[in-house]
Structure formats: structure tokens, C-alpha cells
Amino acid sequence: MSEILKGACVIGQSGGPTSVINASAYGVIRTALDNPNITKVYGAAHGIRGVLDDNLLDMGQEDANELKLLLNTPSSALGSCRYKLKDSDVDDTDYKRILEIFKKYDVRYFFYNGGNDSMDTCNKVSAYLQQVGYPCRVMGVPKTIDNDLWGTDHCPGYASAAKYIATSCMEIYLDSRVYDTGMICVLEIMGRHAGWLTAASAIATEYGMGPDLVYLPERDFDVEQFVKDAKAIYEKNGKCLVAVSEGIHDSTGKLIAEYGSENVATDAFGHKQLGGLAATLANILKQATGAKVRGIEFSLLQRCAAHCASQVDIEESFMSGKVAVEMAVSGVSDKMVGFERATDENGKYLCKIKLMDLKEVANAEKKVPLEWINEAGNHINREFIDYALPLIQGKHEMEYIDGVPRFAKLKKIRATV
Secondary structure (H helix, E strand, O other), X not given: OOOOOOEEEEEEEOOOOOOOHHHHHHHHHHHHHOOOOEEEEEEEOOOHHHHHXXXXXXXXXXXXXXXXXXXXXXXXXXXXXXXXXOOOOOOOHHHHHHHHHHHHOOEEEXXXXXXXXXXXXXXXXXXXXXXXXXXXXXXXXXXXXXXXXXXXXOOOOHHHHXXXXXXXXXXXXXXXXXXXXXXXXXXXXXXXXXXXXXXXXXXXXXXXXXXXXXXXXXXXXXXXXXXXXXXXXXXXXXXXXXXXXXXXXXXXXXXXXXXXXXXXXXXXXXXXXXXOHHHHHHHHHHHHHOOOEEEEEOOOHHHHOHHHOEHHHHHHHHHHHHHHHXXXXXXXXXXXXXXXXXXXXXXXXXXXXXXEEHHHHOOOEOOOOHHHEOOOOOOEOHHHHHHHHHHHOXXXXXXXXXXXXXXXXXXXXXXXX
């Protein structure tokens, strides 16, 4: 049995938010508040920046019912950041500050809720604390709508975004067919290197109301062939609906989004800030076909649509946070909580927990299997549909007031010692 470790915990959120990231945070916060070995529960305002800036929030002073509303509140309730820690052997300034703050508040548990880059931060903090001999258990709580974290069957946040995308594609499909005149619609969906989100548009096609063409970054994108494909469908049907990942690129690796602009900004982790692809492709198709063409960028809507969240996703997101605390208190550290797909005796989908080493998850990416993309590279095969459908099931009953959702309103009281 592992040595009992008593002390405070810190939960931080990092990277792009999701519609269910707060369900994971609630899983951590509620479980930690109820555990006798965790003396205080702090939220780091804006991720690791909150630790560095000594801006911790006392979660024990929040109303219990308000905290529960986090289950259906989108975005990152504690605030997020995109802050990259340097390697400690290059510059240990941040690490010394983190250790100083942890000692100040007697922090013995650190939970970081985020995606690839967040797991990198988690891994670096854990390694440094071990190096200096400070007892603290560190656990990664996954989230990313991109679904690209290595080693886990799927990620908290993905299913809800996928459900929103499939639903929106069906709605756009119907809307774009109202008039007796032709139209081509290009839908730009998030996904820098992995096409999991854009693939979700094929769910709509499976039910007869989705894109005619779907393009993922796992395959090189040929503009000339794309024009031929879209033109052929438009000439045959008078309508054409196209879904594209923002990260599609040509055979040289150049982003198609850069065809319209050479000046693409990057974030702290060196990731290009994408956008404008739908407009670029819409212009190309307009010139090639003369048709009415509309470019639609889903942008932030796909990651904050709590009204369309999957109940399965909410439950699994909460579970990931809950398990992270339970495992840490039992003596586990340096792990990320992941999911493993299983079925019960009746063949019904089950989600099981698997723990993965932080150093193996950090900065690794999981892409859509090439065999799930059709031979022409312009649509998705049935294998993906079978993978995604169990994840998007159920709808959470949200609380409403005067017809609009009642989201959590935290007091965010600064911690003191």
C-alpha cells in the first residue's frame, strides 16, 4: 500500500476549451473536496499561469449547487492559457516558482486538464518535482475536441463536438437545398493535423443529410482534383456540400489555408493559427464553376456548444477527473487517465479506464486511420461511423432560466494562507 500523502491539491485547465471540460474539472473538484487526504482544493486561474502568478482560487468556498452546474457549462471555468514551459535544464526559473507556490500552499496533488501540450507541461512539472525530491502526485486529465491524444480510444470533449458537427451539417444540408437555384457550401471544421472532427460530418451523410465530399489532413489535398470532384457533383445535382479540415495541405506540406495568405500567426507552442480556408476554397470554386458558393467556418461554435453535448461525453469527462483524484490518493503519479473501448455481454458499448505514462502521451498525436478514408481521399468509410456513434449518444438535461441555459457562475475567491 502506498504511503498516505496529505495536503492540498491544485486543478488547472489549459489549451482550447470544450463544451465538457468543466465536467472533468468538476470530477476533480468534487472528488477532492470529499477526500479526507486532500486538505484544500485550489483552482489555478488560467492554467499554469495561475500557479506562476500565485493566483489560486479556493474551490471549497464555492456553492455546491453552483459547482454541479459545471457539468453542463461550456468553456474553461477556471480560465485557460497557452504557456509553454522551457526544459528545466535550460531554464528552471518557472519550476522554482512552481515549487515555491506549492510549498506555500502545501500542494501535494497537481491535476492538469488539457490536451497534447498540457500533458507536456504536466510531465515537465512532475519530472522536476521528483528531481528536487518534493513529494507531489501529478495526474493528467485529458481533453481535446481534436481527439488526437495518443494511447486513448477517444478524448473527453470530442464526442460533443462531433455531435454538434454532425447535427450542424444536417441542418446546413437542409437549409442549402431550400431554393430552386444551385449552390455550393464549403464547411471549415477544426483539425490541424488530425481529421477526427471533420470525419464527424460523415455521420450526417450516413443519415442522408451530410457532405458530398469530406477531406482530412491525413491525406494530401489536390486542389485540381477537388475542383473536379465538386464540379461533377454540382453539375449532376445542382447542389454540393463539402467538409474540410482546417489543416488540409498539398503534397509539399503547404497548408491550403496559406494559399489565401502567407502571413499565418503562431501560438506559444509554434502551432499556426488557422482559419479562412472555407473562404479560400469558396473563391476557387466560384471561379471554376460560376456557381453561388458559400464558405462557412464553424470556428468556436464547435467547441462550446453545450446545448448539443453528448451525455456519454459528459459522464466520461466527469469520470476522468474523478478517477484522476482517486488514483493519485491511492499512490499513482505521472499518469494520464485514458479510455479503453469495451462491450458488455449484450454487445453494448462500455468505456474502461486505462492509465498511460505522461512522458509517452506528451506531444504525441493520434490520427484517423488511413483505412477509414475512402480510396479517392474525399470521404469517410463505415469503420469511422461505427467508432463514433456510441460516443455521441444521449442528451444532458440542462437547467434553464427564462428560456436560456443556466450556466455556473463561480465566485472565484482568491486563496490565502
